[in-house]
Amino acid sequence: xxxxxxxxxxxxxxxxxxxxxxxxxxxxxxxxxxxxxxxxxxxxxxxxxxxxxxxxxxxxxxxxxxxxxxxxxxxxxxxxxxxxxxxxxxxxxxxxxxxxxxxxxxxxxxxxxxxxxxxxxxxxxxxxxxxxxxxxxxxxxxxxxxxxxxxxxxxxxxxxxxxxxxxxxxxxxxxxxxxxxxxxxxxxxxxxxxxxxxxxxxxxxxxxxxxxxxxxxxxxxxxxxxxxxxxxxxxxxxxxxxxxxxxxxxxxxxxxxxxxxxxxxxxxxxxxxxxxxxxxxxxxxxxxxxxxxxxxxxxxxxxxxxxxxxxxxxxxxxxxxxxxxxxxxxxxxxxxxxxxxxxxxxxxxxxxxxxxxxxxxxxxxxxxxxxxxxxxxxxxxxxxxxxxxxxxxxxxxxxxxxxxxxxxxxxxxxxxxxxxxxxxxxxxxx
Ligand code: PMP
Numbered sequence: 470x471x472x473x474x475x476x477x478x479x480x481x482x483x484x485x486x487x488x489x490x491x492x493x494x495x496x497x498x499x500x501x502x503x504x505x506x507x508x509x510x511x512x513x514x515x516x517x518x519x520x521x522x523x524x525x526x527x528x529x530x531x532x533x534x535x536x537x538x539x540x541x542x543x544x545x546x547x548x549x550x551x552x553x554x555x556x557x558x559x560x561x562x563x564x565x566x567x568x569x570x571x572x573x574x575x576x577x578x579x580x581x582x583x584x585x586x587x588x589x590x591x592x593x594x595x596x597x598x599x600x601x602x603x604x605x606x607x608x609x610x611x612x613x614x615x616x617x618x619x620x621x622x623x624x625x626x627x628x629x630x631x632x633x634x635x636x637x638x639x640x641x642x643x644x645x646x647x648x649x650x651x652x653x654x655x656x657x658x659x660x661x662x663x664x665x666x667x668x669x670x671x672x673x674x675x676x677x678x679x680x681x682x683x684x685x686x687x688x689x690x691x692x693x694x695x696x697x698x699x700x701x702x703x704x705x706x707x708x709x710x711x712x713x714x715x716x717x718x719x720x721x722x723x724x725x726x727x728x729x730x731x732x733x734x735x736x737x738x739x740x741x742x743x744x745x746x747x748x749x750x751x752x753x754x755x756x757x758x759x760x761x762x763x764x765x766x767x768x769x770x771x772x773x774x775x776x777x778x779x780x781x782x783x784x785x786x787x788x789x790x791x792x793x794x795x796x797x798x799x800x801x802x803x804x805x806x807x808x809x810x811x812x813x814x815x816x817x818x819x820x821x822x823x824x825x826x827x828x829x830x831x832x833x834x835x836x837x838x839x840x841x842x843x844x845x846x847x848x849x850x851x852x853x854x855x856x857x858x859x860x861x862x863x864x865x866x867x868x869x870x871x872x873x874x875x876x877x878x879x880x881x882x883x884x885x886x887x888x889x890x891x892x893x894x895x896x897x898x899x
Contacts, residue, residue: 614654
């Protein structure tokens with residue numbers, strides 16, 4: 470059966486009149502793969518129901534948040550109950566302390582957490598805090614890592630920025646750009662070199678501890694540990710951007726799975742249960758620098774919003790009480806990996822599959838994918854054919870080769886096997 474998307478195309482035509490590019494976030498527009506985006510009407514469990522009447526198996530999970538599947542009942546119920554009581558107060562609620570307590574109990578090495586409204590805000594605020602804490606201006610980031618669309622991060626950024634060919638966005642001033650120093654992912658020597666050349670000036674190193682914004686890229690043995698040591702030697706803070714990995718890889722995120730300690734951790738996606746939430750956390754000594762206790766300013770009218778906190782609380786509570794979900798997701802991801810790898814090898818298609826926990830990406834290249842440069846060696850014409858072939862067979866993959874798949878707990882082994890069969894059918898035609 471071949472799925473068609475006529476109503477989606479009509480909706481996209483209309484949207485382009487009133488919304489820039491027809492979308493509220495660029496990757497949704499399918500520029501990297503061509504064609505019109507798919508319009509979703511509703512979603513339940515592992516499935517998306519499109520405006521065209523198609524049911525798709527979903528591998529993006531809203532780009533990570535829907536780790537328990539769509540419309541997960543306890544989250545839906547919590548939001549409905551919270552809504553009845555009022556949607557925003559701009560005053561403290563007990564729930565904010567409850568979720569902060571839960572986050573601190575799940576995340577290693579942090580004493581306090583501040584809630585914000587997006588991953589972008591979390592990373593932007595974390596860097597300001599690192600600068601305020603150290604009294605230094607410069608930061609080190611890695612090519613192909615994405616930390617949201619705040620000015621300092623749009624320097625060789627991954628995700629949509631690279632998909633759209635603007636890893637360095639116009640509108641970011643030279644003054645801002647000069648304080649963001651770039652290193653290659655998995656290149657520890659380069660990080661050491663940057664530290665030496667900028668002695669006493671680096672406030673922090675920010676990293677995706679498992680990168681998900683140039684496909685999935687795994688830190689090589691010793692890489693994160695080495696940066697940790699360099700930060701300690703040079704008096705800089707190590708910021709883990711766990712917007713993707715937090716509460717997805719394990720209760721304690723990548724800090725737990727890698728055993729490497731961060732000074733500031735940023736969260737987003739899963740922590741909000743599908744509502745707009747980000748957060749940053751650190752030990753008390755660092756968080757004390759934040760207003761109102763300290764001088765580093767950060768604020769938000771809707772921060773700690775009761776609907777968002779209710780959704781996040783229901784989500785995190787479920788994960789905290791059922792940590793076997795993380796292993797079960799990793800098992801599903803391994804099954805998918807094996808199935809796709811076996812199929813592509815049998816069909817004689819060059820590929821690399823990177824996988825860590827429930828994050829996985831397929832790269833059409835014969836070179837190991839360790840950083841942005843090697844991720845960019847992937848054959849994009851093949852990726853486009855692969856993406857559209859899968860879509861015609863009812864499988865929704867990330868519409869760019871520079872994104873990771875996010876598995877959700879509602880996916881069944883039958884869904885995974887259907888996906889592997891679809892890969893076979895798609896590449897069999899090449
Ligand atoms: N950091 C990482 C690692 C991300 O993947 C993202 C978004 N994909 C962000 C930060 C920004 O989060 P948001 O889109 O919620 O602003």
